[in-house]
Amino acid sequence: MGEKLRCTAIIMAAGKGKRMQTAVSKQFLPVCGKEILAWTVDVFEKSPLVDNILLMASADGKEDVQHLWDNYGWKKVAAVLEGGKERQNSVANGLAAVGEDTDIVLIHDGVRPFVTEEMIADSIAAAQAYGGAVIGVPAKDTIKVCSADGMAVETPDRSTLWQIQTPQTFQRSLIVDAYEKAEKDGFLGTDDASVAEFAGHQVKVVMGSYRNIKITTKEDLVIAEAFLKEESLKENKKEQTAPAEKGNSVKKESHERKAESKDQKKVVIYTDGACSGNPGAGGYGVVLIYGGTKRELSEGYRLTTNNRMEVLAVIKGLEALKEPCQVTLYSDSKYVVDAIQKGWVTKWKANGWYRNKKERASNVDLWERLLVQLERHQVTFQWVKGHADNPGNERCDELARGAIAAGNLLEDENYQMP
Numbered sequence: 001m002g003e004k005l006r007c008t009a010i011i012m013a014a015g016k017g018k019r020m021q022t023a024v025s026k027q028f029l030p031v032c033g034k035e036i037l038a039w040t041v042d043v044f045e046k047s048p049l050v051d052n053i054l055l056m057a058s059a060d061g062k063e064d065v066q067h068l069w070d071n072y073g074w075k076k077v078a079a080v081l082e083g084g085k086e087r088q089n090s091v092a093n094g095l096a097a098v099g100e101d102t103d104i105v106l107i108h109d110g111v112r113p114f115v116t117e118e119m120i121a122d123s124i125a126a127a128q129a130y131g132g133a134v135i136g137v138p139a140k141d142t143i144k145v146c147s148a149d150g151m152a153v154e155t156p157d158r159s160t161l162w163q164i165q166t167p168q169t170f171q172r173s174l175i176v177d178a179y180e181k182a183e184k185d186g187f188l189g190t191d192d193a194s195v196a197e198f199a200g201h202q203v204k205v206v207m208g209s210y211r212n213i214k215i216t217t218k219e220d221l222v223i224a225e226a227f228l229k230e231e232s233l234k235e236n237k238k239e240q241t242a243p244a245e246k247g248n249s250v251k252k253e254s255h256e257r258k259a260e261s262k263d264q265k266k267v268v269i270y271t272d273g274a275c276s277g278n279p280g281a282g283g284y285g286v287v288l289i290y291g292g293t294k295r296e297l298s299e300g301y302r303l304t305t306n307n308r309m310e311v312l313a314v315i316k317g318l319e320a321l322k323e324p325c326q327v328t329l330y331s332d333s334k335y336v337v338d339a340i341q342k343g344w345v346t347k348w349k350a351n352g353w354y355r356n357k358k359e360r361a362s363n364v365d366l367w368e369r370l371l372v373q374l375e376r377h378q379v380t381f382q383w384v385k386g387h388a389d390n391p392g393n394e395r396c397d398e399l400a401r402g403a404i405a406a407g408n409l410l411e412d413e414n415y416q417m418p
């Protein structure tokens with residue numbers, strides 16, 4: 001048997017996601033509680049065939065990608081690198097960083113989270129045999145070549161047409177040379193195979209899956225969520241039937257699971273506060289997501305402030321967790337996120353709850369309560385722009401406003417009129 005090939009995956013996440021039309025670039029949007037890019041990277045992290053991962057990010061998105069790396073603790077990721085204007089420029093930057101000890105390079109869109117370990121294995125084997133390989137599926141629709149004024153010009157024989165996906169996988173020197181030639185000759189393609197073809201190489205097309213979609217427009221988010229929910233249902237079913245089916249091997253698995261349960265659960269929490277008048281009637285909304293399950297919380301108060309509701313939303317979300325967890329917490333409140341991330345709360349506390357020599361900090365009762373939760377959980381705060389199409393944030397806003405409108409309002413006993 002030959003030696004194991006050294007494989008590097010370059011995961012593309014330097015795009016702006018213009019067709020998705022969201023304020024946050026699509027690779028960072030959550031689907032079933034986890035960012036699209038994180039779903040994708042997890043598959044490569046798990047594949048025993050992949051040794052090394054390079055993450056490509058835009059100049060603006062570098063910090064966010066770095067943050068995901070910190071948060072998920074991917075061990076194979078070697079670097080977050082800056083991409084370029086077009087996808088091809090980003091790939092070229094990634095290739096420039098691939099070490100000469102790499103045999104095979106897999107190039108994959110960060111927004112194709114349904115890639116499987118099997119596709120990775122098949123494409124590596126085909127790249128080894130043919131030099132280059134891409135995953136694809138036969139076209140299901142009739143495809144027409146059209147003129148600029150939208151008239152059908154030609155209908156190619158569908159049996160020859162394939163929709164090409166990623167990973168696109170190559171022997172390292174082949175793809176590095178092909179990209180150099182494309183740069184020199186000014187060739188710009190939409191995928192890596194076209195660069196290899198331009199340089200005169202043959203590329204093998206390997207059967208992929210109709211599930212391996214590229215999340216490009218809003219309706220793809222709905223499809224992705226449906227796929228993930230179906231997968232999580234299948235997983236649950238497998239776990240319930242495992243003991244009868246697997247006999248002895250289950251014993252080992254349950255030991256492993258016990259060991260794993262020492263690791264903290266990863267939970268995503270969205271929070272928002274709202275106020276009708278400030279001070280005025282207020283409410284908070286929280287969405288907690290763990291695996292494929294979602295829980296929502298909300299309550300309304302007769303007289304309070306927007307800031308109090310923003311902080312209370314965070315507290316309620318964290319207090320609802322039954323055990324210490326690793327939490328990614330999204331809030332659109334600069335007051336909350338800055339107070340924690342910039343260490344203001346810690347300073348106020350150390351200062352006897354004074355912001356400076358003269359001014360007392362506000363909402364001390366809530367900050368004290370929040371600090372207790374921050375001791376209990378490992379929380380990473382993420383600021384998100386409010387009313388900017390972030391579905392989790394929008395839902396919390398809806399919950400908070402709904403709680404105010406529902407009436408039967410509670411007293412915010414620690415609110416003090418200024």
Ligand SMILES: Nc1ccn([C@@H]2O[C@H](COP(=O)(O)OP(=O)(O)OP(=O)(O)O)[C@@H](O)[C@H]2O)c(=O)n1
Nearest residue numbers: 012013014015016017018019085086087090110
């Ligand atoms: N300059 C670019 C452009 C795209 N990509 C990445 O290539 C993948 C596929 O591209 P696409 O779906 O076109 O993503 P965007 O370019 O972000 O989207 P849009 O074209 O709608 O702006 C994405 O993961 C994207 O982040 C990249 O790394 N660098």
Ligand SMILES: C[C@](O)(CO)[C@H](O)COP(=O)(O)O
Nearest residue numbers: 087109164165166190191214
């Ligand atoms: C590489 C690719 O995903 C293969 O389908 C696709 O070509 C990327 O194209 P886009 O123009 O960047 O969406």
Ligand SMILES: [Mg+2]
Nearest residue numbers: 015016017087
């Ligand atoms: Mg693009």
